[in-house]
Amino acid sequence: MSLRILLVRHGLSSFNLEHRIQGRDDLSSLTEEGVKQALATGEALRDVPITAAYSSPLRRAHDTATALLAAHGGGLEPQLDDDLMEVDLAPWSGLLSTDVQERFPEAYHTWKQHPEQLQLQRGDGSSYAPIPELMDQARRFVDRLLAQHSPASSSAQTVLVVGHNAILRCLLLSLLGLDATCFRRLRVDNASLSVLNLSAEPDGGVSVQIESLNGTTHLHGEVCGGRLPAKGAGPRLLLVRHGETDWNRQGRFQGQIDIPLNENGRAQAAAAGDFLRKVAFQRAYTSSMSRPRQTAEGILRHHPGVPLTSVRDLVEIGHGEWEGCLESEISQGWGELLAAWKSAPETVQMPDGETIHDVWDRSLRGWNTIAASLHSDETALVVAHDAVNKTILCALLGLSPGDIWAVKQGNGGVTVIDYPHGPDQPPVVVCLNQTAHLGGVLDRTAAGAL
Numbered sequence: 543m544s545l546r547i548l549l550v551r552h553g554l555s556s557f558n559l560e561h562r563i564q565g566r567d568d569l570s571s572l573t574e575e576g577v578k579q580a581l582a583t584g585e586a587l588r589d590v591p592i593t594a595a596y597s598s599p600l601r602r603a604h605d606t607a608t609a610l611l612a613a614h615g616g617g618l619e620p621q622l623d624d625d626l627m628e629v630d631l632a633p634w635s636g637l638l639s640t641d642v643q644e645r646f647p648e649a650y651h652t653w654k655q656h657p658e659q660l661q662l663q664r665g666d667g668s669s670y671a672p673i674p675e676l677m678d679q680a681r682r683f684v685d686r687l688l689a690q691h692s693p694a695s696s697s698a699q700t701v702l703v704v705g706h707n708a709i710l711r712c713l714l715l716s717l718l719g720l721d722a723t724c725f726r727r728l729r730v731d732n733a734s735l736s737v738l739n740l741s742a743e744p745d746g747g748v749s750v751q752i753e754s755l756n757g758t759t760h761l762h763g764e765v766c767g768g769r770l771p772a773k774g775a776g777p778r779l780l781l782v783r784h785g786e787t788d789w790n791r792q793g794r795f796q797g798q799i800d801i802p803l804n805e806n807g808r809a810q811a812a813a814a815g816d817f818l819r820k821v822a823f824q825r826a827y828t829s830s831m832s833r834p835r836q837t838a839e840g841i842l843r844h845h846p847g848v849p850l851t852s853v854r855d856l857v858e859i860g861h862g863e864w865e866g867c868l869e870s871e872i873s874q875g876w877g878e879l880l881a882a883w884k885s886a887p888e889t890v891q892m893p894d895g896e897t898i899h900d901v902w903d904r905s906l907r908g909w910n911t912i913a914a915s916l917h918s919d920e921t922a923l924v925v926a927h928d929a930v931n932k933t934i935l936c937a938l939l940g941l942s943p944g945d946i947w948a949v950k951q952g953n954g955g956v957t958v959i960d961y962p963h964g965p966d967q968p969p970v971v972v973c974l975n976q977t978a979h980l981g982g983v984l985d986r987t988a989a990g991a992l
Contacts, residue, residue, distance in 0.1 A: 545693040546700040547717075548587070549710050549736040552598075552606040553579035558732060561639045564602075564706075565631035572605045579733035579761050580606040584613025586735070586760035586983045587702075592616050594691065595702040598626035598709070606733070607704035620704065625683040628706035629676045633662050658722035673712070673722045680712035694742035710736070717750050718948060724940040729960075729972045731771050734758050735983055739950075753950045753985050755974035759817075760983055770821065771972050776962040777916035778972075779909075780818065781934065782841070782925045784834040785810035786953040790990035794868055797861035797895065803836045810954030810980055810987075811840025817956065817979035818923075819844035826923040827912055829856040829930065837954070838925040848923075855908030858927035859992070862895025869991060888944035898943045902933040909934050913965040928992050931957070938969055952977045952987035 553576030557564045564570050572580070587610070597607035597620035607620035634642050643650045652660045658673045691699050703713070711728045715721065717738060730736070737753040762769045785807030789796040803811065814837070823845050828838040830852040842848055864872050872880050876893065883890045887898050909924070916922055926934075932946040938959060941948060951957075956979075958972040977985045 544698050545688075545691050545695075545740040546698070547687075547738045547740065548590070548592070548700065548702045549713065549730075549738070550583055550606070550610065550702065550704045551707055551710055551730050551732055551734050552600075552603040552704065553577060553609075553733045555602040555732075557636075563631055563634040563637050563639065563642060564628060565635040566600065566628045567632070567635040568600050569636055570602050572602050572609075576602070576606065576732065577609055580609035581613045582761050583733050583735060584610035584615075587614050589982065590984065591700060592618060592702050593699040594618070595620045595704070596623050596626060596687070597621070597704040598628065598706060599624060600627060600706070603704050603706060607702070610702075610704065618702075620702075623683065625679050625686075626703065626705040626709055627679075629672050629708035630670070631662065631672060632664065655726075656723075657725050673708070673725060676708055676712045677716065677722050680709060680716040684713065684716050688740075688748065692742070693740040693748055714738075714752075714755075718752070718939070718941065718945075719750075720940050727939055727968055727971055729756055729771065729970050731756055731758050733761055734771075734973075735760065737984060749947065751948055751950055752974060754955075754976060754983075755971060757973060757976055757978060757983060759976060759978040770956075770958055770976075773921070773960065774962055776918055776960055776964060777913065778921040778961075779913060779916075779959045780821070780823075780921065780923050781931055781957040781959060782814060782837065782923065783928060783931050783951040783953055783955050784829075784837040784925060785814075785840070786988055786990075787833055789866075790953060790988045792868065793989070793991045794866060795861045795864045795872070795991045797858055797865040798831070799865050800832050802832045807833070807953060808836070808840065811837040812843075813979045814954045814956060815841040815844055822921060823848045823923050824920040825916070826850045826925075827853050827856070828925045829858065829927060830854050831857055831927075834925040834927065838923065841923060841925070853908045853912070855904040855911075856924070856926040856930050859892070859898070859901045859929040860895040861892050863893040864895065884947075886944060887946055888942070898929070898933065898946060901929050902937070902943045905930045905933045906937055910965070913961060913969075916961075916965065918964070928990075935971070935974065938971055950975050950985060952980070952985040953990070954980055954987065955985065 555570040557570035599622040734756045736755045739751040785803045787801045788804045828834045931951045932949045955975040955977045957974045960970045
């Protein structure tokens with residue numbers, strides 16, 4: 543069947559509040575706000591059956607898991623697992639971040655820019671690499687988790703994992719087959735929720751889909767006007783997939799046929815507009831097709847005066863002869879090609895259409911042009927399509943064109959990308975495919991056809 547993994551970072555801790563390095567020392571505890579965050583996360587998951595729960599034994603995580611599960615009401619207790627402990631930063635533990643920066647400037651710069659290269663010294667004088675060690679730890683946990691909760695099981699399972707900032711990033715990288723050089727491309731906020739869907743493949747392997755990353759809307763009460771993770775230095779781009787069309791609902795391949803939004807799609811655009819009404823946009827961009835333009839206009843009704851620019855590079859993949867067809871119809875004439883599209887999309891040339899490499903090249907060209915045009919304090923809205931958004935996000939995460947199925951983009955879903963060091967440096971995927979404004983913490987939008 544399938545395995546859903548819910549990744550939750552512990553709530554706000556005393557050391558978070560004081561801007562101290564926590565590491566794996568158990569000196570920090572949940573604040574009153576942290577407890578509220580844990581309870582809010584459990585309440586948001588009330589309608590989601592949870593099969594099993596695992597937690598770091600460090601008390602800020604254990605207390606988060608306990609409070610979350612109590613609010614959830616499923617009667618579970620967290621199983622403590624040492625492989626969910628936080629990164630070992632022992633020489634720095636308990637110090638203020640500013641003190642570490644002043645006392646260990648070179649090492650601190652490495653930690654912020656290339657954490658996988660950081661070397662620290664243990665008490666006995668031996669050196670160690672905290673992030674590579676943590677990646678090994680994450681892989682051990684993933685291997686045991688999959689052995690205990692196989693996606694090939696006859697029943698669907700949902701597993702909760704409560705941990706810390708660095709270990710959760712390493713778990714995500716491990717599940718996606720990425721290495722530690724991508725560590726800084728992800729963000730994990732206190733009490734945030736990330737959802738991954740795993741399924742068994744015919745060859746015995748496991749496919750992983752990111753349904754959402756670093757969702758925090760459930761922590762702020764009302765969804766309308768809900769807060770996104772805080773913006774720091776550098777430009778920010780919000781990437782949104784267009785609302786639903788009739789062909790999405792029917793599962794037809796629409797590609798470059800200009801299908802407009804249906805009634806539900808217009809409602810999704812309005813909901814995204816309500817959700818983002820407190821965001822200060824300076825610019826907005828859309829694919830030149832009607833469904834993303836209608837979505838962008840629905841969002842911008844709260845932002846009069848923001849210019850909306852059409853970008854041809856952001857149009858949907860050209861499916862050629864598949865456009866307008868249901869999957870069942872395509873399977874009759876192009877059965878092997880459709881199977882290859884599902885298993886190895888990077889190998890497929892659409893009949894009289896495009897390849898995913900074609901879309902990758904032009905969508906990134908359009909995206910990078912937009913990012914380079916922004917000033918450091920600006921925020922821009924970009925509304926495009928499923929395949930376009932997936933190629934952009936795969937590139938930003940460090941994935942390849944063959945990994946497009948690893949990223950979910952729900953109709954009306956919101957993704958946030960920050961460039962803290964400027965558009966010529968690697969960005970941070972702040973949150974991905976947020977759909978809480980459409981109802982609940984799980985993505986319930988139409989599966990449709992790409």
